Amino acid sequence: MITTRPQPTTRKPDTAIYERRESAVRSYARSMPRQFNKAEGAWMHDNQGGRYLDFLSGCSTLNYGHNHPVLKQALLDYIAADGITHGLDLHTDAKAAFLETLETVILRPRGLNYRAMFTGPTGTNAVEAAIKLARKVTGRELVIAFTNGFHGMTLGALACTGNAAKRGGAGVPLSHVAHEPYDGYHGPDVDTADLLERRLSDPSSGLDAPAAILVETVQGEGGLNSASPEWLRRIAAIARHHGALMIVDDIQAGCGRTGGFFSFEGMGFTPDVVTMAKSLSGMGLPFALALFRPELDQWSPGEHNGTFRGNNHAFVTATAALRHFWGSAMFQADIARRGTLLERLLETMAAEHGLSTRGRGMMRGIDLKSGEIATAVTAGCFERGLIIETSGAHDEIVKVLAPLVIDDALLSAGLDILEICIREALAVHYGVAAE
C-alpha cells in the first residue's frame, strides 16, 4: 500500500552558505527553502526528515520519477565496471547501445528516419544546434518562433524565447528571430496560421524568408498553451512551402509527457528537426540531442561541438529508460489512462471554482487568472508538502508535472492538496471565507 501523505518540515534550514557563496540568480530554492538530500519515485526528502510529493519533476526532467531503480542499477553497474564516463564524441559501447535502442525502440516503430546529434547536454545547446543547422542548410538567417515560446538562455536560443524578463538578461538586442502568434493567441476567431501564411506569402510584409519555424506543441513555460494538430499541420505545410525547416522543440513536451515519445505523434506531420533534453536521460542526467532528417545532416566534422556532448552516464540511463518504458505499449497506454484521469480531476476542480484548465496528457494546469493567486497556491502547497510550480506570462497557471509513473492514489492525493490551496487562495483573494 502506498503512503500518500507528505510530511513537510517547518524549520527552515541554515542557508548561510548559499547566501555567502551562491549567486542571487537561484530561484526555486527561494520559494522552497529546504535542503533536500534524498529522493525516490515521486518523493523528495529534506535533511530534517521532511517528505514532499514532487509535482514539478524537475520541470518534466524526471518523467520516470526520481532515481528509478532500473535506471539507477544500470548506472551503478556501468560505473562499477569503469565504463567510459567522458569520451568527447568518441564511439563507446554506451553510445552505440543508445543509438541502437533509439533506432529500434523509438524511430523504426514510428516510421521516423532521423539522425542524432549529441549537442552539449542541455536543452539550450540542442536548440542552438538546431537553428544553426537550419540557417546553414537554407542560407537564411531568420527564425520564426512563437509568442510565449521558451527555448533556452544562451544567446541564440534566448532570441527565440518570448519571456521579456529572460530576454532582458541578454544585455544586447536579440536579433534574427521574429515571434509570431501561437495557436489561439488572438482568440478563437483568428487563425494564426493564416496570419503567418499571409505574411510569408507577401514579398512586402517585412518578414524575411525564414530558415526555420521553431515551435513547441505545448508551451511548457509559456502557460501550457496547446496547439491543435490542425494548426501544427498547417505550420508544417507553411514551413515546407516557404523553404524553411520545421523544428519541434520537444524538450519539455516529449518523452511521454504528452502521451507519445514525441509530442507530435499521430498528428500527421513529421518535423524536419526535433530537439530533446530534460527527461531524455530518464534519471535527470544532463543530456540533449537534436534529431533531423539525414538529408539535412550537412555539418562539417566538429562544426558544432562541446566538451560534454557525449555524456556516457546519460547514454546508459537513457538506454535503460527507452528499453524499460518504451519497449512495449504498456507504458504509453498507462500514461494515456493517467492523463485522462488527471484531465478529469483537474476539470472538476476548475469547474468548481469557475476556472479553466490547460494542456495535454500529463502536462496540464489550471489557470488562476492571476500570478499573485497562483503563487499563493503553490506556496500553500509547499507548506503542505506538495512541490508544484507556476507557468505562463504572468505566472498565472499552476502546472501539474507529476511523474508519469506516479501511482493514481498519489496523484489524487496531490491534487487534493492543490484543491485545498486553490480554495484558500481564492478565498483570501476575493475575500470569501473558505469552507
Next chain:
Amino acid sequence: MITTRPQPTTRKPDTAIYERRESAVRSYARSMPRQFNKAEGAWMHDNQGGRYLDFLSGCSTLNYGHNHPVLKQALLDYIAADGITHGLDLHTDAKAAFLETLETVILRPRGLNYRAMFTGPTGTNAVEAAIKLARKVTGRELVIAFTNGFHGMTLGALACTGNAAKRGGAGVPLSHVAHEPYDGYHGPDVDTADLLERRLSDPSSGLDAPAAILVETVQGEGGLNSASPEWLRRIAAIARHHGALMIVDDIQAGCGRTGGFFSFEGMGFTPDVVTMAKSLSGMGLPFALALFRPELDQWSPGEHNGTFRGNNHAFVTATAALRHFWGSAMFQADIARRGTLLERLLETMAAEHGLSTRGRGMMRGIDLKSGEIATAVTAGCFERGLIIETSGAHDEIVKVLAPLVIDDALLSAGLDILEICIREALAVHYGVAAE
C-alpha cells in the same frame, strides 16, 4: 610497477550504427575509429581488447584521469543512497557540500571572495552567463575577446570565439564582440596591451566602451599561446580603468592544468569573473560555473537559468576532487614537478627537430609548423596506441594533455611514442629517411 606499453587494436570496429544514426558532425571518432568501453587512470580500452594511453584527457576534462577511484566511490555511494540526482537549483546536501568545500579548500586559502553561479553544465553556458552579467552590470554591449580565443559554440560564446570554421557555423553574423590581438600576436616587438589601451583611450577609434574583456591565460584550442603575467596584469588594469569586467575563461586552463587551481594564481591580479567547466567535476561529468565578485551578483532570481544547472552527481564528484587533490599542497607540488619534467622532455624533443614548444604547466605542445604534419603525427601516435590531438589555427600544434596524475614513467613512454611519430612525419614530409 606500471605497465607502460599501449596495445592498440588494428581491426576497425563496425561503425554502421554511427553512419546510420549519428550526425556527420562527429569528429574525434573519425580519426580514432575504435569503440571504447572502459577506462581508468590514463588508459582507455576498446571493445576488441586494445589499450590506449590518453594524452587528450577529454580536452583537459579528465585532469585526474578516468574514473578516479576516490571520485568513483563517492558517486557510487551517493547513487546507492538515492541522493538527489536532479534538483533544478534547489538546495541539496550535495550542493551545500560543494559550496562549503569550494569556500574552504579553494577560495579562502587564495584570498578570493567569489560567488558561484551554477549555469547550465557546459562551458559555453558559463561563458554566456558571464558575458550576460557583464553586459547587465555595465549597461554596455561590446565584449573584447582575443585572436585565437575559444569560448564555446552557442551564439553568445561563439561570437567570442576566433576560429573561422566554427564562426561560419553560426549562419548569422556574429555581433557585439571585437577580437583584439593576444599577447605576442604581432611578434615580440609589438605590445598588444598597448595597442588595446590606445584604442580604448581614443574616443574616435571605433571601438566602443566594452562591457568585458574575456581572456584565456593559455589558449587551449587556439594553439597553446600563453600570456605573460605582465600582459595579463595590464589587461586587468585596462579593464578596470575603462569600466569593463575582466573575465578569465579558465575552462581548459584551470583545475590544475597550468599548475594552480586557477590559471591566474600568483600573477598579481584578480579577475572579476571566472568561468570553469571541463575538469571541475573531476570525473568528466557535465558541470560548469561562473564565479564573480559579490558586488557583481546583480542577477534577478531566475534571470538566467537552465534545467541541468544543479547537476548533483557533479557536485558529489567535484567535492571529492577538491578535497582529495586540493586539500593539501602535495598535489600542486606534484603538478609543478611533473610540468617541469614535461617541459624538459618536450624542449629536448623540439630542439632535436628544430621545433619550438608552447604552453605552460601540464598544458604544453610542440609546434610542427604545419597542420598536415601535425595530423600525421597524431595519426601515427594513435596507431601506436597514444591518444593525442592537435590545436592551433592551422592544427599545427600537437598538444599534450596527459592526466595531471599520470605516473612519470607513463608520461615518458607516451612522449617516446610522440617523438617517434614526429621523426617519421618530418621525414615523410621533408623527404628525409627516418633513422
Next chain:
Amino acid sequence: MITTRPQPTTRKPDTAIYERRESAVRSYARSMPRQFNKAEGAWMHDNQGGRYLDFLSGCSTLNYGHNHPVLKQALLDYIAADGITHGLDLHTDAKAAFLETLETVILRPRGLNYRAMFTGPTGTNAVEAAIKLARKVTGRELVIAFTNGFHGMTLGALACTGNAAKRGGAGVPLSHVAHEPYDGYHGPDVDTADLLERRLSDPSSGLDAPAAILVETVQGEGGLNSASPEWLRRIAAIARHHGALMIVDDIQAGCGRTGGFFSFEGMGFTPDVVTMAKSLSGMGLPFALALFRPELDQWSPGEHNGTFRGNNHAFVTATAALRHFWGSAMFQADIARRGTLLERLLETMAAEHGLSTRGRGMMRGIDLKSGEIATAVTAGCFERGLIIETSGAHDEIVKVLAPLVIDDALLSAGLDILEICIREALAVHYGVAAE
C-alpha cells in the same frame, strides 16, 4: 484654354552614355526611355520634341508641378543675389524665413508645437534621425513598422521597409525592427491594432518594448493602403500607453497629397515625430526634416549631422511654397474638391472593369490585381504620353500622383488615357477583344 493632348515621341534616344557610365541600378529610365530636357506644371518634354503628362510627379515630390513660376522666381532672385547656397547648419536669412513661415503658416494654425530638425536632405535621412531620436529618448532599441511600409534605403530606414527586394539589397540581416500588420492587412474581420495591443501587453510575446511605432497614414509605395483615423488613433494610444514614440512618416502622403499639409490632420491625434521630404521644398530640391515635440529634443549638438542639412535653395523654395499655397484656405479646398473628382473618376473606371480603388485625397490608384497587367497599363500609358507608375507588393496598383495643382481638364484627359490602357491590358490578358 489648356491643351490636354500629350505628344509622345516614338524615337528612342541614344542611351550609350548611360549604358557606358551609369549604374545598372537605374530604374525609371528603363520603362520610360526618353531623355527629358524641360518641364513646367504637369508637363515634361523630351529632347526630341515629345510632351508627356506627368502623373508620377517625382513620386509625389512635385505636388505643385514642375518649376512652378512663383517658386522658380524666388529661387532665381535668391541665386542672383548671391544668397547663401551652402551653410552647413549656420543661421541664414533663408533658414530663418523658412522656420518663421513654418511656424506661422503651418504649425500655429494647426495648434502644433514642433521643433524642426534639418537632417540630411533626403527622406531616408529624416527617418534615420527620427528613429535614432526615439531610441535615444526611450533607451529602447526596437522600432515597430508595418507590413508594406516604405521608409528608405539606408540601413536604419531599410530595416523599417517591408519590401523584400529592397531589404535583400542590404547584404546584412536587418535588425531592431518588427513589422506588424497594417490596418486591414488581415482583412476586415481582424483588427490589427488589437493584435498589436495584445502582443505589447503580453510580457511573454517576444515583442520587446518599442522605442517607436513608425507608420504611414497612406502607404505610398506599399500599395496605397490607407489607414482609418480610428486605427491611427488606436496606434497613437498604444504608442503612448507603452512608452513608445509615434512617428508618422509623412514623406509621401504629406504636403497636401492627402488633403491637409499633414496627412493626419483632423484625425484626433498628434504624432510625437513627423518626417517630411519629397514635396517639402516645393520645387523638387533635396530637402527633408524631422519635426518633434520640444520635450523630445534631447539631441546633443551635432549628435546627428550631415553636410547638406541646410540646403538653402530648398529653404527659399519651401518658404515660397508654404506662403503661396498654404497661406490661405483656398489651396486646401481646391485639393479636396479635386481629390473628390479623382475619386469619382477612378471609382467609375474601376467599377466598369470590376476593379477596386485605393488611397485617399490626390493619392489614389486602381488595383489591377496583377503586376503584369499593371505594368502593361503603365507601358501603354507612356506610349500615349502619360507618365504613371505602379505601386504595391506585386506592382499591381496603378498609382495616380498627378500634381495637386493640375487643371481638372488635364486630370480627366490623363485618366482617359489610363482607362484606354486598362481596357486594352485587360483584354490582352483575359483574351477579350477591346472595344
Next chain:
Amino acid sequence: MITTRPQPTTRKPDTAIYERRESAVRSYARSMPRQFNKAEGAWMHDNQGGRYLDFLSGCSTLNYGHNHPVLKQALLDYIAADGITHGLDLHTDAKAAFLETLETVILRPRGLNYRAMFTGPTGTNAVEAAIKLARKVTGRELVIAFTNGFHGMTLGALACTGNAAKRGGAGVPLSHVAHEPYDGYHGPDVDTADLLERRLSDPSSGLDAPAAILVETVQGEGGLNSASPEWLRRIAAIARHHGALMIVDDIQAGCGRTGGFFSFEGMGFTPDVVTMAKSLSGMGLPFALALFRPELDQWSPGEHNGTFRGNNHAFVTATAALRHFWGSAMFQADIARRGTLLERLLETMAAEHGLSTRGRGMMRGIDLKSGEIATAVTAGCFERGLIIETSGAHDEIVKVLAPLVIDDALLSAGLDILEICIREALAVHYGVAAE
C-alpha cells in the same frame, strides 16, 4: 586689388526663432552666432553688415568658393529655361551632360573605367550604397573601416564611423564593421598594414572575411591623418588578396582638396569603389555618387534608390565645375602651388610654437594638442572674422579648409589671424604673456 580684411560684427542676432523652432542638434550656429545672408568666393556676409573669411568652406563642400560666377550663371540659365529640376532617375539632358563630362574630363584622362551611381544626394547615402554593393558582390557582411574614420550618420555608414559621440547617437549597437588601426595609428614603429594582413591571413583571428575595406586617404573629420601611398597600396593589395573591395571614401578629400580630382591619383592603385559628395556639385548643392568598376555593377534596377538621386541642378553646376576647373591642367597646378604655400606657412607657424602640422594639399591643419586650446583658437578667429573649425578625436586640430581658389594674399591674411589666435590661446593656457 583684393581686400583681405574681415569685418566681423559684434552684435549677436536675434536667435529666438531658432531656439523656438530649430532642434538643439544644431552645432556650427552655436559657435558662430551670426545670421548669414550672402556669400561669394571666400567671403560670407551676415545680416548686420559683417564680413567673414571662410576657412571652413562647408567642410570642403565649397572648394571653388561660394557662388562661383560660372557655376551660378549655368544654374540661373538652366532654371530660367525650365530645365528639369527633379526627375527621379529619368534620363535628362543635364544628366547626360554630366556623365559625358565626367567621362571625358575626369575618367578618361586618368585611365579610370568607372560607372556612376547616383545615390541619394548626401555623402552618407553614397557610403551606404557602396557598402551594400560590396556586401552583395562578395556575399560577405563585414566591412573593415579605420580608427578615426568618418563616413556618415545613417546606420550603415555610422557603423563605419569611429567617433564615439556620433556612434552613441545610434541607440542600437553598431554591427558588421570592424575598425582597424589607420596608417601611423600605433606610432612610426608599427606597420598597421602588417597588423591587418596578419589578422586576415589567420583563420582563427576572429576577424571575418571582409566584404570591403573602407578608407579615407586623409581623415578629414578624424584629425587630418594622412595615409602614405605605400600604406594605401598595401591596403589595396590586402583587399584584393582577401577578396574584398577597396572603397575609397573621397567625400572630403576629393574634388581637388588634396591636389588631384581624386585623392588617390598617382599613388599606384585603383580603388574598386569611390564615394564622392561635398564639392562634387561645385556650388554646394546636395549631390553624391558612388563610382565603381563595371564588373561590380551587379545591382538590380531600383535595388537601391532614393527620391532625390537625380538632382538636376547639381548635374548642371557639377558639369560646369568639371569643365571650368578640370578641363585643363591649370587648376590642378594652381592647387599644388597653393598647397605648398599653405604647407610652408603652417609649418613655420607650427615650428614657432613647438607644434606640428597634419594633412596634405589644401587640407591641412595644426595640432594644438588640446581640444580646449583649439576651441579657444577657433573662437578667437571667429571674433576676428575668420571662420575656421577643429577636427580630430579630441577636437585638437585646427583645420584650414580654405577655398582652393582663394587668392594667395587672402590665404596669408587668414593664416595671420590664425597665428595671432594660436599665440593668444597658448599664452592664456600656459600662463605666458602674449607678445
